[in-house]
Amino acid sequence: MVQVPQGVVVTGEVDGRGQEILTDEALEFVAQLQRRFGLRRDELLARRSERRAEVARTGRLDFLPETKEIRSEPAWRVALAPRDLVDRRVEITGPTERKMTINALNSGAQVWLADLEDANTPHWANVVGGQVNLADAVRRTVSFSSEDGREYRLREDARLATIVVRPRGWHLDERHVTVDGKPIVGALLDFGLYFFHNAKELLSRGSGPYFYLPKLESHLEARLWAQVFAFAEEKLGIDRGKVRATVLIETIPAAFEMEEILYELRHYASGLNAGRWDYLFSVIKYFRDAGASFVLPDRNAVTMTAPFMRAYTELLVRTCHKRGAFAMGGMAAFIPSRRDPAINETALAKVRADKEREAGDGFDGSWVAHPDLVPLCEEVFSARLGSHQNQLSRLREEVSVTADELLDISATPGEVTEAGLRNNVAVALRYLASWLGGGGAVAIFNLMEDAATAEISRSQIWQWIRNKTKLDTGDVVEADLVRRIVEEEVAGIRRELGEEAFAASRFTQARELFERVALADDYEAFLTLPAYELID
Helix, strand or coil: CEECCCCEEECCCCCCCHHHHCCHHHHHHHHHHHHHHHHHHHHHHHHHHHHHHHHHHHCCCCCCHHHHHHHHCCCCCCCCCCHHHCCCCEEEEEECCHHHHHHHHHCCCCEEEEECCCCCCCCHHHHHHHHHHHHHHHCCCCEEECCCCCEEECCCCCCCCEEEEECCCCCCEEEEEEECCEEEEHHHHHHHHHHHHHHHHHHHCCCCCEEEECCCCCHHHHHHHHHHHHHHHHHCCCCCCCCEEEEEECCHHHHCCHHHHHHHCCCCEEEEEECHHHHHHHHHHHCCCCCHHHCCCCHHHCCCCCHHHHHHHHHHHHHHHHCCCEEEEEEECECCCCCCHHHHHHHHHHHHHHHHHHHHHCCCEEEECCHHHHHHHHHHHHHHHCCCCCCCCCCCCCCCCCHHHHCCHHHCCCCCCHHHHHHHHHHHHHHHHHHHHCCCCEEECCEEECHHHHHHHHHHHHHHHHCCCECCCCCECCHHHHHHHHHHHHHHHHHHHCHHHHHHCCHHHHHHHHHHHHHCCCCCCCCHHHHHCCCC
C-alpha cells in the first residue's frame, strides 16, 4: 500500500514505468476530480435506479417534456471539429495493449478508439499499463518486441490514426485507488491520468485530448462530463473547449435524449455513435420485466434493419447533423480468416452491405474491429463521400422518429431457437473466461467480442426464463435447461483444451459467474460489477 498525496491511497502495485503515471502530481489531480465530482456521480447512479423503477411500473419511455425547448430551438450547434477529427470515415477500436496500440495507429484508419472500457479487463496492470502505452503513443515512441522475435514500430510513410480514448462508464469504481477512504470513480481515474499526462503534449502536436463517453443514460450525466472537462482544462491552464467528446448512444434512455446530450456537451461535443451491441443489452435490461412484447429473438437474428434499430439510427443521424455533430456507425466485428476463404466471402459481403447502409443513411464514418477491414470500410465511405470529408451537409430533415417507433420491439423478425440459446451460453462462457484472465477483446467464432456480448447473452437468457419463452424445438427456456446446456458447453471446451489447459483456465469461475448473472432471481445491472471482484 502506497500513501501518496493526503487522503489518497494506492493499494495496487506501482513499479517500473507505472511510476511515471502514478506521480504525486497526477494523483493529486485525479483526487481533485473525485472530491469535486464523485458525489454527483453517486447521485446520478441513484437516479438511474429510480428511472428504471418507473419504467418497470409503466413499461414506457418518452422524450422529456421539460427539455422540449432545447429540442425545438433551431439555432444552437456543437463546437466546430478540430482538423484531425473532420474526417472520421474509418475508426478502429481495440484495447490499449501495446501491440494493439501500434497496429491500430498504423492501420490506415482515421481514428483509433483506444479502449479502457468494454474491450479492456480492468486488471490493475491493464489500467496502469494502458496509460503507459497511451503516453508513448502520443509521443510516437511506442514499440514492441514479440516473443517470436517480431518487431513492431510506428509507420513513417503515412498518417497515424488520431487517438480517441474511451474511459470506463460512470458505474465502475477503481478499488486500487481510494480518495478519503472511498474507491475512486473509474472514469475519473482513466480520464484524469490520460488528460494530466497528455493534454498539453497532444495540443503541441496539433491534436488534442479526445474522448469517447460510454453508457450515458441521460443529459444530466453528459452535463457532469462537461463540468469535468471544464474543471480539468482550468486546472491545467488549457483554453476552454480543447477537449472533444463523442458520446456512444448505447442505452435506450439516452436514445430519447440525444439532442439534450449534445446540448450539455456543446462546447466539447464532436458526435454521437450508434453503439449497437450495448444498445441491445440496454433494451433487454430496461424492459426485461415488461412482458413478451419486449422479448427479442436470437441475438444474431437482430439486425440493424429491425424497425426499432432502424428508428434509432435514423434519429441519430438526423440529430447529429441538425446540430453540426458527426454521426458514427456501429461495429463490424468480423475477424477475417486467413485459412477459410468461404467464411471470408460470406462475412465480408455482410460487412460491406452494413457499411453501405450506414453510408447511404448519412453516417460520417463507421467502426471496425480488425485492421484487415479498414480498406473495405474506407472504400465504401469514400465512394459515398466523393470529394467531401463527411456528410454533415446531409441534414435528413425528412426523418421524424416517434417514441413508439423506438420502442417497437415486437416487430423484430426472427425467433428464439435452441441454437441461439446455446450460442449465448457458449460465447458468454468463452468471453468471461478470457475477461477474468485479463483479455477484454476476445476472438470467438470469427467475431471480436467485448463485454457487451456477454451482457446481451446473459440478459436474453434471464428474460427468456422469466417469460417462459418457447424455443423452436418446443422446449421452454428454464433454468434447468440452461444448466444442462452450460454443462454440455463446458464439457466441450474441456475436450477442446485438454485437461491441463482447462485446469489452468478461468472456465470454472466463468461458469459460476455466468450462472449467477443469468439465472439469479434478481437481475444484476452490470455483470462486470461482480466480475470485478474476481480479478486482481
